[in-house]
Amino acid sequence: MAYDREKQIAIESALAAAKLCEQVRGNIPPAMEKGDKSPVTIADYGAQALICKVLAEAFPDDPVVGEEDATDLQTPEMAENLTKVTNYVKEQITDATPEQVVQWINQGNGKVGPRYWTLDPIDGTKGFLRQDQYAVALALVEGGEVKVGVLACPAMPVENNKPGMLYVAVRGEGAAMMPIAGGELTPIKVVQADDTANLRFVESVESSHGDQDRQNAVAKAAGITEPSVRVDSQAKYGIVASGKAALYLRLPSPKSPNYRENIWDHAAGAIVVEEAGGRVTDINGKPLNFADGSKMVDNRGVVVSNGIIHDQVLSALQSFSS
Numbered sequence: 001m002a003y004d005r006e007k008q009i010a011i012e013s014a015l016a017a018a019k020l021c022e023q024v025r026g027n028i029p030p031a032m033e034k035g036d037k038s039p040v041t042i043a044d045y046g047a048q049a050l051i052c053k054v055l056a057e058a059f060p061d062d063p064v065v066g067e068e069d070a071t072d073l074q075t076p077e078m079a080e081n082l083t084k085v086t087n088y089v090k091e092q093i094t095d096a097t098p099e100q101v102v103q104w105i106n107q108g109n110g111k112v113g114p115r116y117w118t119l120d121p122i123d124g125t126k127g128f129l130r131q132d133q134y135a136v137a138l139a140l141v142e143g144g145e146v147k148v149g150v151l152a153c154p155a156m157p158v159e160n161n162k163p164g165m166l167y168v169a170v171r172g173e174g175a176a177m178m179p180i181a182g183g184e185l186t187p188i189k190v191v192q193a194d195d196t197a198n199l200r201f202v203e204s205v206e207s208s209h210g211d212q213d214r215q216n217a218v219a220k221a222a223g224i225t226e227p228s229v230r231v232d233s234q235a236k237y238g239i240v241a242s243g244k245a246a247l248y249l250r251l252p253s254p255k256s257p258n259y260r261e262n263i264w265d266h267a268a269g270a271i272v273v274e275e276a277g278g279r280v281t282d283i284n285g286k287p288l289n290f291a292d293g294s295k296m297v298d299n300r301g302v303v304v305s306n307g308i309i310h311d312q313v314l315s316a317l318q319s320f321s322s
């Protein structure tokens with residue numbers, strides 16, 4: 001099968017990262033602040049180190065465009081935090097040194113090119129800190145098209161089992177999910193038109209990451225009468241892909257009109273939804289651009305749906321201007 005090795009390595013590394021994140025989460029981590037004031041934790045760094053190490057060994061020529069970078073972690077004030085990150089990494093790579101950890105994290109400083117990986121080691125760090133949803137998100141992009149995507153969502157409820165669900169997709173081969181605690185990959189599909197019980201919509205918990213008033217108005221206009229389910233991270237894509245919601249709206253926040261979405265916040269989720277039969281565009285119906293840089297400068301917001309209601313949602317959007 002095409003991309004079989006990439007898929008296996010992506011799953012293996014995302015599971016290793018998810019394990020590290022859950023160990024950190026069990027110890028309720030204090031957040032550090034990055035230059036842009038966004039939070040980062042020991043687990044963001046540790047997860048990026050583990051995944052970049054595995055990718056560098058398996059695919060030495062592939063750049064990785066990761067969210068984190070070890071510059072801050074290398075400063076003398078952060079020495080204690082670097083030791084903590086290294087100790088968590090050592091749970092899985094027993095002889096890891098702080099120097100190696102820094103080097104692995106910085107392997108995520110690659111550039112967007114003809115073939116690259118993009119990684120958000122913890123998407124939804126705010127959710128992670130609140131003990132809510134978060135995702136380890138890893139995707140392979142070739143020729144501007146996402147070819148493989150893995151979303152590990154360690155806090156996702158699983159029926160009759162421990163929490164934790166992994167979603168995976170390969171272009172042209174469909175999407176599947178598997179409990180992180182163990183089990184088989186099961187194919188997943190988006191909500192069908194007659195499945196009214198699952199015709200709900202999801203949006204971010206963080207009101208500043210979207211426009212919740214407009215999101216609610218548009219969902220109503222598209223026939224969704226239930227209030228939204230608020231979920232952190234790309235776990236929202238997993239929820240749409242597995243047929244638990246028909247729509248995920250991420251409309252630009254009026255408070256940050258110049259915000260542009262990052263490729264690592266959407267690449268893995270987008271392929272999982274598309275391969276489950278859904279559709280992903282920006283608010284103008286344009287495909288998300290994974291070809292040109294880490295920020296999707298020509299896209300505005302994101303609309304994710306089961307496909308069936310997509311055009312209706314896009315036209316409703318026009319009538320609720322921001």
Ligand code: AMP
Nearest residue numbers: 124204206208209210232233256259265
């Ligand atoms: P979510 O959990 O869906 O709110 O998504 C978390 C992601 O939102 C983070 O990884 C950030 O990259 C991203 N983010 C930060 N600020 C904004 C903003 N103003 N608008 C949209 N997304 C944002």
Ligand code: MG
Nearest residue numbers: 120123124265
């Ligand atoms: Mg993110």
